[in-house]
Amino acid sequence: MNRYATALAAVSTYVALGASGAVGQDDENAVLRDAMAFAMHDAAFTVYHEVGHMLIGELGLPVLGKEEDAVDTLATIWLLNDEDQDYAFNALIDASDGWYYNAVNSTGSGVDEFSYYAEHSLDIQRAYAMVCLMVGANPDIFGETADVYELDPDQQGNCAYTYEQALVSWSTLLSAHELNGNESAPIEVIYEDAGEYEDFAVALKEDGILDRAANEVTSSYALPQPVTFRAAQCGEANAYYDPSASEVTYCYELAAQMFNLYVYDIAAWGDSGEDTGQE
Ligand SMILES: [Zn+2]
Numbered sequence: 489m490n491r492y493a494t495a496l497a498a499v500s501t502y503v504a505l506g507a508s509g510a511v512g513q514d515d516e517n518a519v520l521r522d523a524m525a526f527a528m529h530d531a532a533f534t535v536y537h538e539v540g541h542m543l544i545g546e547l548g549l550p551v552l553g554k555e556e557d558a559v560d561t562l563a564t565i566w567l568l569n570d571e572d573q574d575y576a577f578n579a580l581i582d583a584s585d586g587w588y589y590n591a592v593n594s595t596g597s598g599v600d601e602f603s604y605y606a607e608h609s610l611d612i613q614r615a616y617a618m619v620c621l622m623v624g625a626n627p628d629i630f631g632e633t634a635d636v637y638e639l640d641p642d643q644q645g646n647c648a649y650t651y652e653q654a655l656v657s658w659s660t661l662l663s664a665h666e667l668n669g670n671e672s673a674p675i676e677v678i679y680e681d682a683g684e685y686e687d688f689a690v691a692l693k694e695d696g697i698l699d700r701a702a703n704e705v706t707s708s709y710a711l712p713q714p715v716t717f718r719a720a721q722c723g724e725a726n727a728y729y730d731p732s733a734s735e736v737t738y739c740y741e742l743a744a745q746m747f748n749l750y751v752y753d754i755a756a757w758g759d760s761g762e763d764t765g766q767e
Contacts, residue, residue, distance in 0.1 A: 519757065523750035526582045527688065528695045530746040531738060532575075533583035534727045535701045535717075536563035538736045541729035546711050547665050556608045557617065561654045564621045566704075568651075580622055581633055586746055587615035588637075589753045620644075624651030665709045673711040675702035680720040685740035688747070692719055698738065 540559025544551055551558055570576030591612035608614065616637060623634035624647030634644050677698045682689035692698065698717045705711070715734045722739035729736050751757050 519751060519755045523747045523755065524687075524691055525578075526586070526750040526754070527743045527746040528691050528697065529579035529582035530586045531692060531743055532579040532695070532697050532701075533563050533567065533586075534742065535697055535736070535738055536566045538727050538729050538738070539563070539566075539701050539705060542715060542734075542736050543662070543665075543705070543709070545729060545731040546713070546715060546734060547662075547709070549661050554607060554609065560609075560614055560617060561621060562658055564618050565625075565651075565655055565658055568622065568625045577629060580618065580630075584615045584618040584622070584633075584637075585754065586749065587611045587618070589749055591615065593749070593753060620647040621651045621654060624648045625655075662709060667708065667710050670710045672706040672709060673714045675706055675711070675715045675717055677702050678716060678718045680718060682719070682740050683721055685721065685744055688740050688743035689719060692738075692740075692743065 537559050540562040541555070543549060543562075544555065544559070564580065567576040567580050588611070591610065609617070616639070619630070619634055619637045619639065620643070622630040623639065623644050627634075627644065627648070631644070634647075639647070679689055679693060679698075698719060702717050705715075713734060715736070718735060718737045720737055720739060722737065722741060725739060725741040725745035727736075727738045727742055
């Protein structure tokens, strides 16, 4: 995809320039820096979503309703209760915006490129479900976000109940698997060669997204057998849990896709008239 190649070139330029770009490049660098932060925030949410699938598979947890919705909820709860609130709260806002803009894109083009599996709720529903949990958990922090999403005050009030029910349900299920003096089987984190996606691999490692999620799981719950978290080139923008291999894979291509989404659809590069017109 043409504009995708452009974004890769852009991130390479940004990394090469570092923070010392000439005057006039500052705005451009700021967009590229924000785009990388956006991609990593989405990666954090995505990895916790896959951790949800992994916990269901490895611990044999029951699932009531759609598993995809259940693990979106777990990922959101996990980030809402993260010790590093600044990072986690920004990750939540960016991840919900990611679903929102994916939805805008797919309805605009008529092709839902971002719907990886039919068992997921629609991107726009995933965005609103996340924002509901966020404002339900913490109206002081996320009230503004919920207002932007036009959740009315009654709905925001109901979201407090939605969040509480989700928190109690997940806590009840997972409490049976707490360490209680036992050790968890380990999670090995592997970063495969990233090729042209190297800048995204570096950012993933710097943010410690896979490592942090692995540590949080094994310091809380007793996995019965070893699990692998792998960052890899997959040939598609995706992330998945493979129960037969006890493995979670995060594809570098997904980070590139979210970077691209930020640059072109949120920062709206190319809307200034300097574009090649290839939309
Ligand atoms: Zn999923």
